[in-house]
Amino acid sequence: MLRILYTTFIFSISCLVYSQQNVQNVVNNPLLRHASVGISVVDITTGKSIVSHNAEKSLTPASVLKLVTTATALETLGDNYRYSTEVALDVDDPSRILVIGSGDPTLGSEVFSENRYGFFINSVQLLSKTLSKNQNYSLYIVDDLFGYEGVSSEWTWIDIGNYYASGTYGISIFDNSYRLFFNTVDKNSCPVILRTEPVIKRLTFNNELKLNNTGRDNGYIYGAPFSYERTLRGDIPAGRTSFSIKGDIPDPGMLLGEILADYLNKAGYKVNNVETAREDYLKRLCSPKKTYSYYRVGQSIFTQLSHPLYEIVREVNVESNNHYAEHLIRTIGRNDVKDINENALDAGIKVTAEYWKSKGVEISSLLMHDGSGLAPQNFVSPKFLTDILTYMHNDSRYSEAFISSLPKAGQEGTLRNFMRNTKYSGKIIAKSGSIGGVQCYAGYLIDGNKKYAFAVMVNKFNTTNTQVRGIIEQFLLSL
DSSP states (O other): OHHHHHHHHHHHHHHHHHHHHHHHHHHTOGGGTTOEEEEEEEETTTOOEEEEESTTOOBOOGGGGHHHHHHHHHHHHOTTOOOEEEEEEETTEEEEEEEEOOOOTTTTOSSSSSOTTHHHHHHHHHHTTTOOTTSEEEEEEEOOTTOSOOSOTTSOTTTBTBGGGOOOOSOOOGGGEEEEEEEOOOTTSOOEEEEEESOOTTOEEEEOOEEESSOOOEEEEEOOTTOOEEEEEEEEESSOSSEEEEEEOSOHHHHHHHHHHHHHHHTTOEEEEEEETHHHHHHHHHOTTSOOOOOOEEEEEEEEEOOOHHHHHHHHHHHOOHHHHHHHHHHHHHHHOOOTTSOHHHHHHHHHHHHHHHTTOOOTTOBOSOSSSOSTTOBBOHHHHHHHHHHHHHTOTTHHHHHTTSOBTTTSGGGTTTTTTSTTTTTEEEEEEEETTEEEEEEEEEETTEEEEEEEEEESOSSOHHHHHHHHHHHHHTO
C-alpha cells in the first residue's frame, strides 16, 4: 500500500513539474519576449490548480469577457428569459401608435431564420383590425430603456461606425447594422456607392475608399451615434460588380418607425409623423425635477417575443456577437435598476461584479467597460475566469445552458480552426478573444476523467495572432 501511495505521489509531482515546464515554454517563447502572459488551469472536480502563471494578474480579455456577460445574464435573468416588443395605442390619444422596446437584440436579426420583416408584417396585420383608413395617425417609438449612450466611452474611434461596434438602445432592428454596396469594376477610380440595405434616409458618405488587388476587405466606416454623416476609409477589392461592407445604423428607433410607417401607408393607413423618445429623454435629463408624461399605454395590439435567452447566449459565445452581448449587459443592469435616467451599462457592470462577489469569487482583478470585450481598457485575471467557469460547471442551475453555448474547438464558430485535427478537437469548448495585441482563450477541456477549466491570456505581443494561437494550442496539447 505504501509503495502504491509513494508511486502515486511521485507521479503527481512529475505531472505538475511537467505541466509547469510547459508553462515556461510559453512564457520563454522568443515570439512572446515582450508580451504579458497569464495562465490558470484548474481541475474542476477537485478545485485544485493544475498550473498557473500570473494567474491573478489583470489582463485585457477581448471577447473572452463575453463569458462573464453571458454567465451573469443566465444567472440573473434565467435561461428562458425573453425580450418583448409591444405595439399599442396611447390611452390619451388613440391616433398615436406606440412601439415600446425592451432592448431585444434579435428583432429583424440575420441570426435567426424567420422573415426579417416579420415584425412589420405582423404589426400591420393586427393594427388593421383597429385602425381606420379615414383617420391620420402618428408613431411614437419608445426606445429609451437603456438611455442613449449606446456605445462605451472606452471604445476606439476606428471601431465606432462599423457593424461590430453598433449602438445599443431600447429598440434594435436588423442587428443595428446595414450593408453598403459598391461597384469596383473600374480599377482606376474610387469605389462607386450603389445603395444601402436597408435604405436609410438622410445617410450620407464621405468616400475616401481605395481599391486593392489582394481581395481583402480593409474598408472601415467612421461615424458617431445619431449622426447621419459617415466617412469611408481603407481599401476594398477591385473588379467587383457588387461588394459590400457593413456599418451601424445611426438611429435604430427612428429607422424602425419609418419602416413601419411605410408599411402602414402602403396598406392604406395615413401615418403623418414619426417620433422617438430621444428628445423627451434629453428633456428629462436637463430638468430631472420636473414631471413628464409623454405617453400612456392603452389598448395593446401586438407583442413580439424574442427567442429564449439560452439561444441568444449561444449566439454570443459561438459567433462572438458584440451586438447581442452589449444588449445583455444593459439588460442585466436595467433588470436591477429600473430608473431609465440611470445608465444601464454602468448598472450592468455593477450588478455583474456584485453578483460574483456574492458567490465568493474574488473580483478585484475585474474592470469592465462593456459586455462584449471591445474596449481595450477591460481587465480581468485568468483566475477570475477559471473561478467563474468552475462555478458555472459545478454549481449553477444553468450549467447545461452555459456549457452548451460554447463552441467546440476545431468544429464551429470562432473556434472552427482552433485545435483542428488534434487530439483535443471537439474536447475543448471555449471562448476566444482577439483584438490588437491581444489573444486569449478560456473554457473547458473535457477528456475522459480529465476535466479542466482553463484561461490563457496573452497581451502586448509583437508577432501575429495566428502565431500566438499556435503557441497556445501547443500548451493546451501538453496538458
